[in-house]
Amino acid sequence: xxxxxxxxxxxxxxxxxxxxxxxxxxxxxxxxxxxxxxxxxxxxxxxxxxxxxxxxxxxxxxxxxxxxxxxxxxxxxxxxxxxxxxxxxxxxxxxxxxxxxxxxxxxxxxxxxxxxxxxxxxxxxxxxxxxxxxxxxxxxxxxxxxxxxxxxxxxxxxxxxxxxxxxxxxxxxxxxxxxxxxxxxxxxxxxxxxxxxxxxxxxxxxxxxxxxxxxxxxxxxxxxxxxxxxxxxxxxxxxxxxxxxxxxxxxxxxxxxxxxxxxxxxxxxxxxxxxxxx
Numbered sequence: 001x002x003x004x005x006x007x008x009x010x011x012x013x014x015x016x017x018x019x020x021x022x023x024x025x026x027x028x029x030x031x032x033x034x035x036x037x038x039x040x041x042x043x044x045x046x047x048x049x050x051x052x053x054x055x056x057x058x059x060x061x062x063x064x065x066x067x068x069x070x071x072x073x074x075x076x077x078x079x080x081x082x083x084x085x086x087x088x089x090x091x092x093x094x095x096x097x098x099x100x101x102x103x104x105x106x107x108x109x110x111x112x113x114x115x116x117x118x119x120x121x122x123x124x125x126x127x128x129x130x131x132x133x134x135x136x137x138x139x140x141x142x143x144x145x146x147x148x149x150x151x152x153x154x155x156x157x158x159x160x161x162x163x164x165x166x167x168x169x170x171x172x173x174x175x176x177x178x179x180x181x182x183x184x185x186x187x188x189x190x191x192x193x194x195x196x197x198x199x200x201x202x203x204x205x206x207x208x209x210x211x212x213x214x215x216x217x218x219x220x221x222x223x224x225x226x227x228x229x230x231x232x233x234x235x236x237x238x239x240x241x242x243x244x245x246x247x248x249x250x251x252x253x254x255x256x257x258x259x260x261x262x263x264x265x266x267x268x269x270x271x272x273x274x275x276x277x278x
Contacts, residue, residue, distance in 0.1 A: 004076030049229025
C-alpha cells in the first residue's frame with residue numbers, strides 16, 4: 001500500500017523534511033491588516049514578530065477552506081497513493097481537523113484524518129513518524145503516530161499573556177496568571193489542552209524553569225527548540241541544555257521560529273520546546 005501524508009502549516013516542519021517525504025502541507029490563513037494571506041506568504045516570520053506589537057489592527061487567523069484539503073487528497077490519490085493520512089493541529093484549539101474531516105467524506109474511506117492534539121513540532125514530529133513508517137502500511141503508520149504522541153511533551157514560556165488573552169483560546173484561569181505583577185506563565189500543551197505549569201517574574205527565571213521541565217522528560221528521541229522571534233534566547237537555552245544534558249539529547253536538534261499563525265496567539269519573545277522521549 002502506498003500512503004500519502006497531508007498536514008497543515010502549523011506543523012512547523014522544515015522544508016527539507018517536507019521535500020524528503022513528499023508531504024502535502026495545507027497553509028493556514030493569516031489575516032494581516034484586513035487581508036487574508038496564506039501562512040508563509042508575503043511576510044517572513046522575523047518581520048512578523050518584529051512588527052507584531054505595533055500593528056494597528058491585531059492579526060487574526062482562519063482555517064483553510066475544505067476545498068484546500070480536498071485538493072491535496074485528490075493530488076496524492078491521482079499520483080498513485082492508495083490511502084492518505086491527514087494529521088492536523090489540536091482540535092480543541094482550532095477547527096483544522098473538522099475541515100479536514102469534512103473534506104475526507106468525499107473520498108470513500110481512502111483518507112484517515114488524525115487529530116494531532118498538538119501544535120508546531122509537537123504536530124510535526126507526529127507527521128514525521130507517519131512518513132517514516134508509511135512504507136510499512138496504514139496500521140504501522142498510525143501506530144507510529146500514536147506512539148510519538150504518547151511520548152511527546154510540549155512546553156512554552158510566554159513573555160506576555162496579552163496575545164493569548166486576545167485569542168480567547170486558553171482557559172481564563174491561565175490568562176489571570178498574567179494579570180498580577182507582569183507574571184510570565186509557563187504552559188504545557190497536552191492532549192490538546194493548555195495547562196498552566198508555573199508562573200515567574202523574569203525571563204531568566206522562566207528559562208531556568210523550562211530547563212527543569214526538560215530534565216523531567218528524560219532521554220530524548222527528538223527535540224525542537226521553539227521561539228517566537230527570540231532566536232538569541234533560544235540559542236542561549238540550547239547552550240544550557242547542551243552543557244547540562246548532552247548525553248540525553250538527540251544528535252539532531254531543530255531550532256524553529258514558530259509560524260505566524262501560532263505566533264499571532266502567543267506573542268513575540270516566547271520560548272518553547274517539543275520533545276519526544278525515547
